[in-house]
Amino acid sequence: MTELLDPVLDWYDANARDLPWRSASATPWSVMVSEFMLQQTPVSRVLPVHEAWLERWPTPADLAAEPTGEAVRAWGRLGYPRRALRLHAAAAAIVADHGGEVPDSYDDLIALPGVGDYTAAAIATFAYGKRHVVLDTNVRRVFARTLSGVEFPSQSVNKAERELAANVLPHDEPTAATWSVAVMELGALICTAAKPSCSRCPVADLCAWRAAGHPAYDGPPRKVQTWAGTDRQCRGRLLAVLRDADSPVHRTRLDAVWPDETQRDRALASLLKDALVVKTGPETYALP
Numbered sequence: 001m002t003e004l005l006d007p008v009l010d011w012y013d014a015n016a017r018d019l020p021w022r023s024a025s026a027t028p029w030s031v032m033v034s035e036f037m038l039q040q041t042p043v044s045r046v047l048p049v050h051e052a053w054l055e056r057w058p059t060p061a062d063l064a065a066e067p068t069g070e071a072v073r074a075w076g077r078l079g080y081p082r083r084a085l086r087l088h089a090a091a092a093a094i095v096a097d098h099g100g101e102v103p104d105s106y107d108d109l110i111a112l113p114g115v116g117d118y119t120a121a122a123i124a125t126f127a128y129g130k131r132h133v134v135l136d137t138n139v140r141r142v143f144a145r146t147l148s149g150v151e152f153p154s155q156s157v158n159k160a161e162r163e164l165a166a167n168v169l170p171h172d173e174p175t176a177a178t179w180s181v182a183v184m185e186l187g188a189l190i191c192t193a194a195k196p197s198c199s200r201c202p203v204a205d206l207c208a209w210r211a212a213g214h215p216a217y218d219g220p221p222r223k224v225q226t227w228a229g230t231d232r233q234c235r236g237r238l239l240a241v242l243r244d245a246d247s248p249v250h251r252t253r254l255d256a257v258w259p260d261e262t263q264r265d266r267a268l269a270s271l272l273k274d275a276l277v278v279k280t281g282p283e284t285y286a287l288p
Contacts, residue, residue, distance in 0.1 A: 004146065004203050005170060005179065011202035012182030015189065019043065020050065021126070022181070028102035028127035030054055035122050036087045036114070041078050043188075049076055060091035061100045069287030072276055073243045079232075081239060082274055086114025104128040117157075131176040133165045138187025139180070143168075145191060149208030151217040152193070234258050234267040242277060248284040 020026060021034035033053055037046045053074055057063040063071065068088050075084035090112040094102060102123065103109055109120035121132035135157055144153040147164055154161065170176045190197045198204050209215070227233055237257045242249055258264040268285075271277040278288045 002168070004168060004206055005175075007202040007206075008182050008186060009175075009178060012178070012185055016182075016185055017043070017189075020047070020054075026127075027058075028104070028123065029058070029060055031127035032090075032102050032123050033087065035119050035126075036083050036090075037078060039083060039119075040080060045078060049074070049078055057091075059100060060094040060102065063088060063091040064095045067288060068275070069278075072239070072287050076243070077236070077240070079236070081276055083114070085275060089113035090115060102127065104130065106130070106132060125177045125180050129173055129177045131169065131171075131173045132180075133162055133169060134180040134184070135162065135165055136184060136187075138184050138191075139165070141193060142183050142187040142191045145196075145209035146203055146207045149212045149215075150219075151209060151215065152219065152222065155220060155223075231263060231267050231270070234260075234263050235271055238264070238267060238271060239276065242285060242287050245286070248280040248286040251283040251285065254285065 016022070019034075021030045030050075034046065034050055037050055037053075056074065057066070066088075068085055071084040071088040072081050075081050093112050094100060098108065103112075104124060104127070106120050106124050109115055109123050110117065112120075115123075118134065118136055121134045122136070124130040125132050125134050140153040140157070140161065143161070143165055144150050147168070170179050186201070190201050198207070198210055201207065204210055238254050241253055241257055245253075254268065255261075255264065258267070268277070272279065275288055277285050280286050
């Protein structure tokens with residue numbers, strides 16, 4: 001399916017969003033921070049936090065020198081705050097093992113705390129122009145539709161899917177890196193999960209799913225994220241109180257932001273277990 005290459009690259013050249021971690025001046029650290037923040041979080045929410053983060057901590061060493069609680073505080077309301085702890089741990093490992101420079105090899109990257117296959121491949125590709133298969137949600141959806149003729153990919157990456165992506169990855173590194181981000185952008189802006197804009201797609205005439213008449217997804221039920229009333233929302237409320245405080249907070253202030261005592265206790269216990277919160281006294285709590 002090499003005929004996909006030029007239309008997608010031409011479309012990306014004309015339509016790519018101007019994002020700070022994609023600019024020519026972006027550092028590998030900027031790319032790495034963006035990849036941690038963009039996991040399950042839309043670009044619009046990441047942009048201001050990414051900017052503030054890079055202003056405060058322009059290098060891994062700057063972040064590693066701060067307490068972990070400051071990383072959690074600066075993470076703000078991006079959600080999934082354990083990512084902040086993992087990014088802090090990765091920064092410390094970069095300082096300890098790589099002279100403070102984000103490594104450029106997949107093997108070194110995946111050995112860092114909090115870095116999995118996708119993140120390692122993405123950093124190596126987008127920060128250093130390496131040739132790797134980069135499979136995020138958007139890329140997987142584009143390939144499922146254009147190459148496999150199905151509306152959505154399987155719930156987890158499988159060997160066949162990885163091989164399919166590898167077969168269409170350009171051989172030279174610069175083109176492969178651009179291709180990876182271009183397909184990702186196509187999935188984010190055109191080949192969206194809901195209401196894809198097929199009329200504006202540069203490869204609509206090559207899309208197997210479109211040619212098959214857009215058959216509906218018939219796989220296992222897809223996960224639908226909920227928020228209201230969940231333990232995640234409760235954790236977020238408790239963390240918000242601690243983020244906004246510059247000293248330890250008494251338990252009564254936490255009790256005031258969530259009415260369900262059982263759920264509140266469970267959420268607080270999980271925050272303590274995840275090292276996102278520390279107990280500083282019999283009834284007081286703070287960020288680590």
